[in-house]
Amino acid sequence: MNKITIIxxxxxxKSIISGLGNSDLFEAKHITVVDKSEHxxxxxxxxxxxxxxxxxxxxxSDVKWVILCVQPRQLDAVLEEIKEELIADQILISTVTGTSIAEINEVVPKNKVIRVMPNTGASKKLSMTCISANEDVKEELVFVQKMFDTIGKTLIIEERLMQAATVLGASGIAFFLRFLRAMIQGGIQMGFHPHEAQIIAVQTAMGAATLVAKNGTHPEREIDKVTTPQGCTIEGLNEMEHQGLSSSVIxxxxxxxxxxxxxx
Ligand SMILES: NC(=O)C1=CN([C@@H]2O[C@H](COP(=O)(O)OP(=O)(O)OC[C@H]3O[C@@H](n4cnc5c(N)ncnc54)[C@H](OP(=O)(O)O)[C@@H]3O)[C@@H](O)[C@H]2O)C=CC1
Ligand SMILES: O=C(O)[C@@H]1CCC=N1
Structure with a gap:
């Protein structure tokens, strides 16, 4: 029986669970969430x-998959608590930022460990999840990829790129949202009510991302289609660049x- 526990x-x-809970890989009753907080x-x-x-x-005690989803500073205590109880065929899936497979295996050497880096888009089945595992973890990797495919897009990467994946894919949610907020603020200054500015900016952001995703084009190609010569778009873009937009994002x-x- 396929059972999973999320620590x-x-x-x-919560984002992962709300995605997985609606998938057909696990029945909701076979997903257990452990947390200190009753709330x-x-x-x-x-x-x-x-x-x-x-x-x-x-x-x-009777699950095949254990997802570690605590903060980095809380991981040692969790591993210490479970290390004697784990049996060898239980698989650990770690979302924990900055801790390598080797570091986890130092504490729990018998268990296979798969590192995943999803993002909070998981709750809307729009996560970007980067996944890595050691060479000997093949079959389980296929299932874990399937698991995270149910909550968005996945990419298997080398573990050395896991930190970069965290910044681009997980922190990236916050980076894009800050840009979105700035667009909304601009909209309000031009005269829209905040909720109207938000509707326009959000739909426009989805349109922009979808153009690149579906057309497979480089963003600059789609930008070229919007910038009328001597028009207002290029004026705005150039001012943003003069103010250091690309440089400050990088x-x-x-x-x-x-x-x-x-x-x-
Ligand atoms: N948030 C994000 O967008 C992303 C986060 N990550 C990584 O995922 C991990 C989780 O992040 P996030 O969900 O934001 O963190 P949170 O602090 O929101 O969640 C961690 C939860 O685990 C609980 N917890 C801690 N220790 C234990 C324990 N021993 N037993 C039971 N429950 C425990 C915490 O309770 P309490 O608060 O009471 O300590 C808290 O509710 C981190 O390593 C983070 O770096 C990765 C990608 C994206
Ligand atoms: O901010 C953090 O450290 C974690 C990792 C990516 C998202 N949250």
């Missing part, structure tokens, strides 16, 4: 009908990447 029902855990557990139980527990050992991405290498 940590916080921001990301988080009540929320996932009521909204998604999954099982919940505050006891890690009890919750992992610098922000690199600052995030430098920080991630210090997280533990």
């Amino acid at each position: 940590g029902g916080g921001n990301l855990g 988080n557990l009540t929320e996932v139980k009521e909204k998604l009908g999954v099982s919940t527990s505050q006891h890690i050992i009890e919750a992992i 610098k922000g991405v690199m600052a995030s990447y430098e920080k991630i290498n210090t997280i533990k």
